[in-house]
Amino acid sequence: MKAYLRKFHIYWLQHFALVWLVTNIFNLVNYAYKLSIWGPMTLNTDGTPITLWQMFVIHNFQKPDYLYLLLFTFLVELNYRYTFKRYNLAIFVGVAIIVAAIGTATSLYLSTNGFQNKYPTNLFEPWTAAAIYAVFYGLIREFFYQRLYRLKVRVERSETELNSLKQQLNPHFLFNTLNYLYGTALQEKAERTAEGIDMVAAMMRYTVAGVQETFVPLNEEIQFIRNYISLQKLRLPxxxxxxxxxxxxxxxxxxxxxxxxxxxxxxxxxxxxxxxxxxxxxxxxxxxxxxxxxxxxxxxxxxxxxxxxxxxxxxxxxxxxxxxxxxxxxxxxxxxxxxxxxxxxxxxxxx
Structure with a gap:
């Protein structure tokens, strides 16, 4: 559980850092564009135009934008990790709309010092934008997660096959040898030995065939476990x-x-x-x-x-x-x- 929470915090802070960086770049580029087109529209008390650095300080220190981003990215990440992974798409979208409403209300509250100042009456656009972001964040992230997951499965499967090939010295030769030993044990009436050899052969066939597959029937896996346990019990006096x-x-x-x-x-x-x-x-x-x-x-x-x-x-x-x-x-x-x-x-x- 601790590892899961630690992973969640890492993903949340990475999400926040990325959104914070993109938001600041957009604000600064937008302000620089307006300066080049219309000239300075916001001045300091001494009449000098506000610089890009001052605009950065205003958005990140004088205005609590980062607090809104922290809360919003936390809720979006929480919705993806707990709702998208456990419920259907309709529930995920519904929760995303609620997350957007909470985020929009929080942003408005922070920007107007607790709704005491005049605030815009049209909240539909920021709410809609936040909801769209929350939904598409989950969909896009899950898309790339599934692609990465399938890639890891292929790599894991290739490594398993390679390791298996390194450890196996001509399986057909070993199977033939086990069959010979099995027949010899039956001729000598060593039934326990023959039973053990037969189980070893069955286990080897399963490992050679099973390693080629990502998933196998559960019944075959259970039979393999039964054979292994029976073989271990045979060696007990x-x-x-x-x-x-x-x-x-x-x-x-x-x-x-x-x-x-x-x-x-x-x-x-x-x-x-x-x-x-x-x-x-x-x-x-x-x-x-x-x-x-x-x-x-x-x-x-x-x-x-x-x-x-x-x-x-x-x-x-x-x-x-x-x-x-x-x-x-x-x-x-x-x-x-x-x-x-x-x-x-x-x-x-x-x-």
Missing amino acids: AGTAQQVKINIDVPDSAIQIAPMLLLPFIENAFKYGISNDQASTIEVDVGLHENSLGAIITNTIAQGAPHVKGTRSGIDTCKKRLELLYPESHTLKIMPTPTSYSVNLLISLKQ
């Missing part, structure tokens, strides 16, 4: 004190998801949550409610166990992908304690 509690309730649907978003968190749980000499617990709870996918992944941390070093690159990459693919439509909470590590992820998916 019988009668072990480790407990792995799995609750995955995701019905069949046409919903799609970016591939391998949950895997880094589950990998992290098995990497740090399994101890050979102490009781430990891993809990994975994944559920789908309407179009919202929720995942809670918790693992205990063994006391006194040697620290396992990790680069956290998988978790960091997953955070970046969530920000890129599901901006403002996901929440991620990571809650580490001395004895446990918990991840709570909620993603709003689309059909």
Whole structure:
């Protein structure tokens, strides 16, 4: 939440600075043009014409124009961030009209010292101009945001494909080798080994095919997670004190998801949550409610166990992908304690 508010303040101040700069340039150019055409129309007390610098000082220090710009850009930015992103276009336009009315009234109040002086009776033109600006600001900004978003997705996809190709040594050769090992394990009646090899082959096929796609069917992603967890459980010795509690309730649907978003968190749980000499617990709870996918992944941390070093690159990459693919439509909470590590992820998916 703090990061979101910080980002909002940055965008608001950048918006204000740009509008302030354009407004001042327009005022100065307009005043210089009038000076060149009609000569000085506003004089100092000593009879000398008001200079461009004096006009700049008047607009920014003697008149509270910047206060109006601060408020107006804040309301416009707020309308875009909270209304445009969450509601339909009609509501956004309606709120933009209200924002324009507030901005126009504020400008009038500041320029007339609280409505005590004479003020213009025709407020339709400034109100209309402010409303048009508020609407088109949101539309134009969203247009460029979507273009940038699609570009980032393509770049992210290209980088993922490149990294995948670097890490894969002839997948077909590996698949053939796994098939050979699977057949050998069946001949030797090593059913657990054969089951593990079969799951590894299925996971590899999914990773090779899934990395080529930006989104994959949610059912395939869930099956991949089931295979991974089953494979991890196979390596636990019988009668072990480790407990792995799995609750995955995701019905069949046409919903799609970016591939391998949950895997880094589950990998992290098995990497740090399994101890050979102490009781430990891993809990994975994944559920789908309407179009919202929720995942809670918790693992205990063994006391006194040697620290396992990790680069956290998988978790960091997953955070970046969530920000890129599901901006403002996901929440991620990571809650580490001395004895446990918990991840709570909620993603709003689309059909």
